[in-house]
Amino acid sequence: MAAVAVGSALAQPQPAGAPAVSAPVPAGPAYPATRRDSLTETHFGESVADPYRWLEQDVRTAPEVAAWVEQQNALTHAQLAQLPARAWFGGQIKALMDYARYGLPVRAGGRYFYTYNSGLMNQAQLLVREGLTGTPRLLLDPASWAADGATALDGWTPSKDGKRLVYSVQDGGSDWRSLRVLDVNTGKPLADELRWVKFSGMAWVGNDGFLYSRYPEPAKGQDFQARNYNHAVYYHRIGTPQSVDQLVLSTPDQPATNHSAGVTSDGHYAVIISSVGTDNRFELRVIDLKGRGKGWPVRQLVSGFDHDWRLIDSVGTRLWFVTNKDAPRRRVVSIDLAETTPQWREVVPQRAETLEDASIVGDRLVLGMLRDAASIVETRALDGSAPAEIKLGGIGTAGGFGGEPGNTETFYAFTSFNRPATIYRLDVASGQASVFAAPQLAFNPDDFVVEQRFFTSRDGTRVPMFIVRSRAIATSGKPVPTLLYGYGGFDISLTPTFSATNMAWLRAGGAYVMANLRGGGEYGAAWHDAGRRLHKQNVFDDFIAAGEYLIAHGFTPRGGLAVQGRSNGGLLVGAVVNQRPDLFAAANPGVGVMDMLRFDQFTAGRYWVDDYGYPDKEADWRYLRTYSPYHNIRSGLDYPAVLVTTADTDDRVVPGHSFKYTAALQAASVGAKPHLIRIETRAGHGAGKPTGKVIEEGADVLAFLAHYSGLTPAQ
Structure with a gap:
C-alpha cells in the first residue's frame, strides 16, 4: 500500500454502502492552530503519518498539551x-x-450497609442500620473528601462480624485506588492506608485482615501513562503498615497476568482468579483458609487461560462456579475438594438464555440470565433441581441477589429505561418480595414505551435493539430525532437501565435506541467472538444497519439520527462516522479508543489485545489500520457534527486518543458542521464523576446532538 497521511481518503476499498469521495467541502469553524509534525513510521512495509503524537503527553506535565486543551475547551x-x-x-x-437513590444492602453481623444519595449529592454516602428497621447512621460522606466533589467512594466490604469496613477511594476519576479501613462502631477511620491498588477485590480473611491486589509503584511521573505489569495479591493485617503486607500470589515469570482474590461466605476458601487480558479466560487457584497454618498454600484448580470461571460460593468442601467450558452460554458446575481426585460435575446445564451470574442464598441457587438482552431470574436447589422463576416487572434489568448459604434473605434491584431502580428484599424460601426502597419520580414511567425490535445486519445476522419513546409518539408513529447508542465489545451486555440524561432526551420529544451489537455478551461466547479481532467490522456493520432500519421504518427522519458511544463505544462511533458520514446528523464519541495502532502502549491498553488484536502482528495491524478512527478520516466528504468528550485524568483510555483524533478531524476537509472536543477536568473514564459534572456534561452533549439532529424541546 502507498503511504497514507492522516486526514486523507483511504487508499483502500470502502465498506459497502459508503458514499463515493466527493469534491472538497467547506471548512468548519475556525479551530485553534494545532502543531502538525512530520513524524511517519513504517510498519510491515507501509509508511503511516502520526503528526499529532505529541498530544499523547500527559496534560498535567506537558505545557504545550495543556495550552492546546485550554484553547479547545474555550472554543x-x-x-x-x-x-x-x-x-x-x-x-x-x-x-x-x-x-x-439507594444501593443494594449488604448484611454483616446483623448490620445492613448501603449507599444513599438524596438526589443531587455529588457523591453517594455510605449508611449503616442496626437490623433491617434500625435508624440509618452515616458512616462515610465523600462530599467531605474534596472541595470539587471529585473524590469518590468506589467500593466497600464489611468484615463478617460487621465491626470493620474496608473501602476504596477514587480520586479525580483515576483507575488507581487507595484502600482504607473504618471502625464501624465509632465511625472513625483507622490508620491503615494502602496505595497503588488497581483492578482489585477486597476479601476479608476472618475479621482482622483482607486480601487485595496491587501493582508495584510506578516510576515518578508515569502514574497515568505507563503500562501496568506485575499484578499481585497481598494480605493486609489491620493495624500494620503496607510495607509488611504478606505476598500471597505473584507471577513474575508472567508479568502481564492479573490476579483477583475472593473468599467464600463461610470463610473456608480463598479463590484467586487470574487473567491475561480482557477476555473472560481464567485460571483458578484455591487456598484452604481453615487448614493453611501460617503460610498461603495455593492449589491450582484450573490451568490454562481457556474458559470463563465465576465463583458462586461454597458449602462444606464443595464449590460452585459459573463457566462457559463446553457451554458458550454458560452453565453451573461444582467440585468437591475433599475428593481424592476432585471431578467437575454439571449442576445446571446450558440453556437457550445466557447465564450471567449466580449466587447461593439459603439452600437455593439464584440464577441471573438474559433472554434477548433482558433479565430473567430463577432459583434452583443446590443440585440443580426444582426450578422456580422470580417474577420481575417486565422488560428490564435485575441485579444483586447477594447472600449466603443458610440465610434466605437477599436484595435485588430492578430497573428499565423508563424506571429508576427499585430495591427489593426477597425471601428465597418463600419467594416473597417486598420493597426496601422505591424512588419518588418527577415523571410517570407509563408515559413511555419500551419496545424491542430485531433488524438484519449486512451479513444477514439478526440483531436486537430496544426503542424507547413517549407513548404519544409511539401511538402516532411520527418519525422523531433519535439518539442511537451502542458498544459492541469485551463480552459486555447492554441491558435496559435508567438514565436521567436519556430521559431528558425522551421528554424533549426524541426517541432513544440501544442496539445490542455483536462483540457484546448478550448471546454468549459466539456473539462476542463474532465482533472482535478480525471480525470487528461486524460491530460497525450492525450499528450502521441499526441506523438504516430506524430511518427505513419511520422511527427517525433522514437527517435526524444522532449516535453516541463511550470507550469501546467511542471507537465504534468514530469508525462508523468515517465509514458512513452521510447516515448521521450528529455524533458523540466519548472517551474513545481512536488510535488502533498504538492503543497497547498506555496503561491498561495492553489488555485489550484480546478484543482488538496485536498491533505488532502484521495480520492484526493491517486489519486495525482499516478502521482506526484516527487514521481513516476521509477528506472531501461532509461529516456530521461531532462532539468528542474525554477527561484529563482518564488513565483507562488515555485522553491522547481523543486529542489526536480531534486534531486530525479539525485539520481535514470534512464539512462546515463543528467538530469539537470537550475535555473535563478532574475526571476520568466515568466512574466516580460528581453529580454536578454529570449534569453539565449531559446538558452540553444533548444540546449539541439535539441542535444538529433537529430536536427542539418545548420550552
Whole structure:
C-alpha cells in the first residue's frame, strides 16, 4: 500500500454502502492552530503519518498539551453556550436526578450497609442500620473528601462480624485506588492506608485482615501513562503498615497476568482468579483458609487461560462456579475438594438464555440470565433441581441477589429505561418480595414505551435493539430525532437501565435506541467472538444497519439520527462516522479508543489485545489500520457534527486518543458542521464523576446532538 497521511481518503476499498469521495467541502469553524509534525513510521512495509503524537503527553506535565486543551475547551464552551436548548436540558437532567437513590444492602453481623444519595449529592454516602428497621447512621460522606466533589467512594466490604469496613477511594476519576479501613462502631477511620491498588477485590480473611491486589509503584511521573505489569495479591493485617503486607500470589515469570482474590461466605476458601487480558479466560487457584497454618498454600484448580470461571460460593468442601467450558452460554458446575481426585460435575446445564451470574442464598441457587438482552431470574436447589422463576416487572434489568448459604434473605434491584431502580428484599424460601426502597419520580414511567425490535445486519445476522419513546409518539408513529447508542465489545451486555440524561432526551420529544451489537455478551461466547479481532467490522456493520432500519421504518427522519458511544463505544462511533458520514446528523464519541495502532502502549491498553488484536502482528495491524478512527478520516466528504468528550485524568483510555483524533478531524476537509472536543477536568473514564459534572456534561452533549439532529424541546 502507498503511504497514507492522516486526514486523507483511504487508499483502500470502502465498506459497502459508503458514499463515493466527493469534491472538497467547506471548512468548519475556525479551530485553534494545532502543531502538525512530520513524524511517519513504517510498519510491515507501509509508511503511516502520526503528526499529532505529541498530544499523547500527559496534560498535567506537558505545557504545550495543556495550552492546546485550554484553547479547545474555550472554543467548545463558547459554541455550546450558544445552543438554545442547553439550559433546558440542564434543568431537565437536574430535576430528573433529584430523587433519593439507594444501593443494594449488604448484611454483616446483623448490620445492613448501603449507599444513599438524596438526589443531587455529588457523591453517594455510605449508611449503616442496626437490623433491617434500625435508624440509618452515616458512616462515610465523600462530599467531605474534596472541595470539587471529585473524590469518590468506589467500593466497600464489611468484615463478617460487621465491626470493620474496608473501602476504596477514587480520586479525580483515576483507575488507581487507595484502600482504607473504618471502625464501624465509632465511625472513625483507622490508620491503615494502602496505595497503588488497581483492578482489585477486597476479601476479608476472618475479621482482622483482607486480601487485595496491587501493582508495584510506578516510576515518578508515569502514574497515568505507563503500562501496568506485575499484578499481585497481598494480605493486609489491620493495624500494620503496607510495607509488611504478606505476598500471597505473584507471577513474575508472567508479568502481564492479573490476579483477583475472593473468599467464600463461610470463610473456608480463598479463590484467586487470574487473567491475561480482557477476555473472560481464567485460571483458578484455591487456598484452604481453615487448614493453611501460617503460610498461603495455593492449589491450582484450573490451568490454562481457556474458559470463563465465576465463583458462586461454597458449602462444606464443595464449590460452585459459573463457566462457559463446553457451554458458550454458560452453565453451573461444582467440585468437591475433599475428593481424592476432585471431578467437575454439571449442576445446571446450558440453556437457550445466557447465564450471567449466580449466587447461593439459603439452600437455593439464584440464577441471573438474559433472554434477548433482558433479565430473567430463577432459583434452583443446590443440585440443580426444582426450578422456580422470580417474577420481575417486565422488560428490564435485575441485579444483586447477594447472600449466603443458610440465610434466605437477599436484595435485588430492578430497573428499565423508563424506571429508576427499585430495591427489593426477597425471601428465597418463600419467594416473597417486598420493597426496601422505591424512588419518588418527577415523571410517570407509563408515559413511555419500551419496545424491542430485531433488524438484519449486512451479513444477514439478526440483531436486537430496544426503542424507547413517549407513548404519544409511539401511538402516532411520527418519525422523531433519535439518539442511537451502542458498544459492541469485551463480552459486555447492554441491558435496559435508567438514565436521567436519556430521559431528558425522551421528554424533549426524541426517541432513544440501544442496539445490542455483536462483540457484546448478550448471546454468549459466539456473539462476542463474532465482533472482535478480525471480525470487528461486524460491530460497525450492525450499528450502521441499526441506523438504516430506524430511518427505513419511520422511527427517525433522514437527517435526524444522532449516535453516541463511550470507550469501546467511542471507537465504534468514530469508525462508523468515517465509514458512513452521510447516515448521521450528529455524533458523540466519548472517551474513545481512536488510535488502533498504538492503543497497547498506555496503561491498561495492553489488555485489550484480546478484543482488538496485536498491533505488532502484521495480520492484526493491517486489519486495525482499516478502521482506526484516527487514521481513516476521509477528506472531501461532509461529516456530521461531532462532539468528542474525554477527561484529563482518564488513565483507562488515555485522553491522547481523543486529542489526536480531534486534531486530525479539525485539520481535514470534512464539512462546515463543528467538530469539537470537550475535555473535563478532574475526571476520568466515568466512574466516580460528581453529580454536578454529570449534569453539565449531559446538558452540553444533548444540546449539541439535539441542535444538529433537529430536536427542539418545548420550552
